[in-house]
Amino acid sequence: MKILVCVKQVPAKDSPLRLTEDSTWIRDADLSYETNEPDAFALEEALRLKEKHGGEVVVASVGPARVQQAIREALSKGADRAIHIDDDSGSKLDSFFTAQLIAEAVRSEAFDLVLTGLQSDDLGFAQSGVILAELLGLPHATIIMEVEVIDGRLKVKRELEGGWFQWVEMPLPSLLTIQSGINKPRYATLKGIKAAKTKEIRRVTPAELGVKPDEAAARNQLRRIYVPVKTKKTEFIEGPPKEAAAKLVEKLQREARVL
């Protein structure tokens, strides 16, 4: 199977989040980055499918030069080669733009399966995967908890609300967005890190792909971001103990929602 895995690099969970002066983004200089967690699960699923059915795992990532760190991590874990779509246009808010870039970069290759994480840990739109499926003309399924390949077809388990699951059969090629927790991602091995050095990373730019960042910028505009203001309020509940206790229980249930 020829599998594409889309990997995003996001600010590390323990990074300090400070706003830029104009409050339109977080200060990049303060950040360290890591691979988007759901994408790590998608990569692991791809590697397991390759181990079971043979084939190739290719990683694609959009972003400036720093995303090569996430790409190398994926190559260290066992991906065979990578495509780096080198873009620092600041149109990171637009899932359509991201999907368009990946679609144009991989269109000439016939992938049997495309995997993405369900959503990104930073913006959480959960859109890039499904738009990419549409642009590539592939069927897709989201929130996937299990993947089986049987006789050239897919059988996948989707997570629904309230502890319910749904089994879906699909043709190949398809695109799946993978839910976190589907597997236990492997660690990169020392030998894997060494081997990654010689693996191919194809670098392409939006201009080479015929995708215009200006159009993406026109579709979305971020006006302001802010840190939620924390408030603290102390309230005294008056009245006889029995009534006060009842009021307290009601408040804990309805307002604080801790009971």
Added chain:
Amino acid sequence: MDVPTKEERTAIRESVRQLCRDFPDPYWREVDKKELYPHAFVDALTKSGYLAALIPEEYGGAGLGITEASIILEEINRAGGNSTACHAQMYIMGTLLRHGSEEQKRRYLPGIARGDLRLQAFAITEPNAGSETTRIETRAVRNGDRYIVNGQKIFISRVKQSDLMLLLARTTPYDELQDKTRGLSAFIVDLRNVKGKLEVQPLDLMINHHTNTVFLEDVEIPAENLIGEEGMGFRYIIDGWNAERILIAAESVGDGRWFIERASKYASERVVFGRPIGVNQGIQFPIAEAYAHIEAADLMRYEAAAKFDRREKCGAEANMAKYLASEAAWEAANVCLNTFGGYGFARDYDVERKFRETRLLTTAPVSNNLVLAFLGQNVLGMPRSY
């Protein structure tokens, strides 16, 4: 050996950091509290090949240098873990790598690299010898195709968690020697199949190190397990000291960074008298000072490691790195404890555990006084003090 690129080193650091994330504070707290060996952590590290960093590729390892090995240990300590649980494998490997026969390397190294064999016990120190290694008394007497060993070793860690143990024993009586650095030999003891009596008595220490007294009574070691030449064991062990000091320096830097990170975060968040305690220079400056000392020590660590990897003489740098980094880590430990105040003594904050663990690094595997003696005598040319 190819010199790894900056990106590769970053990748190693990031990967170890990622692995360590799966073993957070509560894991190490429990291991320490219950005096357990961190099997799950060591297994994960071994399976991913990190403990085989120094083993050449032809024997199944990664064939990397001391710089990369030191990054691995630094990150473990920086993440709040304790690499002493497994670092000895890296030190001991050097003796086998440099002085072992081809047959010995083929017999042991691939298994160690795969994680099937643990070589983490190193039996040198004795009750009557301490740092004066040339006075050890454990005797190995050749009898046909084997050596018969009798004696006692102390502060021998992880004997019960290892499959193999490196043993230094006397093969020529001290009084018969002209060169007192001769007469000691290095052996590999297969702990899975001991012939004779090898008794292991755990020591109750302030750190969770699985350290023991080991009594050897008529323990038989096949002659083929002798490393290198008979009588040259002390020289072989000394050869490994620079590597050991560089790795200890890196662990100290890792500890130091953990303390600084925790202290500065706590100082910024803990509000007393209506403001974070970190605004007080009495709190802030010691943290900044300790940070500067850690970063300075780190430069010496990389200098020593780079020289080691270029196969240049690095005794002075390795010793200075060990001294500077372990002292800086201890300074950072005290600063961190002061910053946390009473809470620092509570197990839930992990400061007291790391405090105990990092204190060891100024004392073992070599006391900082002996490091200073090395610098005074061998680098500055002053008279021998001991």
